[in-house]
Amino acid sequence: MLTTLPHLPARWLLMLLLGLGWSPASPARDMGNWCSPQPGLAAAISLQQRAIRQLDIPPSPLAHIHTEGSLPHQGIFDQSVKAKRDWVHMRDFALAWQASADPRLLAALARSLDAWTASYQISFNPIDETDLDALIDSYAITAGSLPASTRQQTAAFLRTMASGYIQRIRQAKTPLSGTFINNWNSHRLKLITLSAVALQDEAMLKTAGELYLQHIANNISAQGETWDFQERDALHYVTYDLEPLVRAAIAARQAGEQWLERKGRQGGSLQQALDWLRPYAEGTLQHQEFVNSRVRFDYVRREAGLPGFSGSWQPATSHYLYALAARLSPAYRTPTLTGAAIPDWIAQCWP
Known part of the structure; x- marks a missing residue:
């Protein structure tokens, strides 16, 4: 305890603390607001309407998502595409809530975040998981207003995912x-x-x-x-x-x-x-x-007639x-x- 060392000169005390692994705190950088919407935009109105229509659609989380290297109707491709719509709904809920402060939208988002972050097993396949950017958006927009348990569980999910991707690049x-x-x-x-x-x-x-x-x-x-x-x-x-x-x-x-x-x-x-x-x-x-x-x-996709190939x-x-x-x-x-x-x-x- 510092109170037991009242007579140490300040520079000695600093050297002792540095030797013990302490480092002086630096102010955290303000990373700003994720979004900076302007009220009354037509975009806000369309988002609000779409989000309200989605309120009664329950989340349908999957433990696994896989579309990479697959064609429609193969494996779990179709189920994965359908399930990923939940991630887009989350962003809709977050942006519509940001514009309206409608508590129903925040509650719907929290339910979806809780369901997905508890169920989904991160695969670290970035093609399968790239659309999780919408889930990250939803968290970043609302983190300060989410229930504490939702905020903590989602933050842990994002940290695990990002750290795992970093590890794979480094290794x-x-x-x-x-x-x-x-x-x-x-x-x-x-x-x-x-x-x-x-x-x-x-x-x-x-x-x-x-x-x-x-x-x-x-x-x-x-x-x-x-x-x-x-x-x-x-x-x-x-x-x-x-x-x-x-x-x-x-x-x-x-x-x-x-x-x-x-x-x-x-x-x-x-x-x-x-x-x-x-x-x-x-x-x-x-x-x-x-x-x-x-x-x-x-060439497989071209032969299957997929547009754009x-x-x-x-x-x-x-x-x-x-x-x-x-x-x-x-x-x-x-x-x-x-x-x-x-x-x-x-x-x-x-x-």
């Missing part, structure tokens, strides 16, 4: 290859970064930033071309690779960090990748999809990506890039 064989340099790792980084900011965890965010730079170095060339384009010969996978990185950058911005222009050791950045894709997204360049893909499953790439499929990117830079805030209608949850969260 991967070096030099990194395969799913640790392609879109899979983009989705890992999204879940890690969103969790770090939602949990207000400074150390985890620092780690996320280091892993983000490592991934940019491996994934994006100095010209802005992504590894996924080289591997898949498809703009479909460029957008799929960049979407989670943009979401991670938006979350990092909540903590005052600017990741859009950060460059990896190859000289590439997220901004350069978005600019590389831009002429295709604006329709001035065209691309035939998956012609020279090195991944067999791309053959023929010309459709620029409209990048509207979601650029609607998110416009939250990082006004350079992407054009109707040609974002489409005529911004998804209401994006419009409400980041007007």
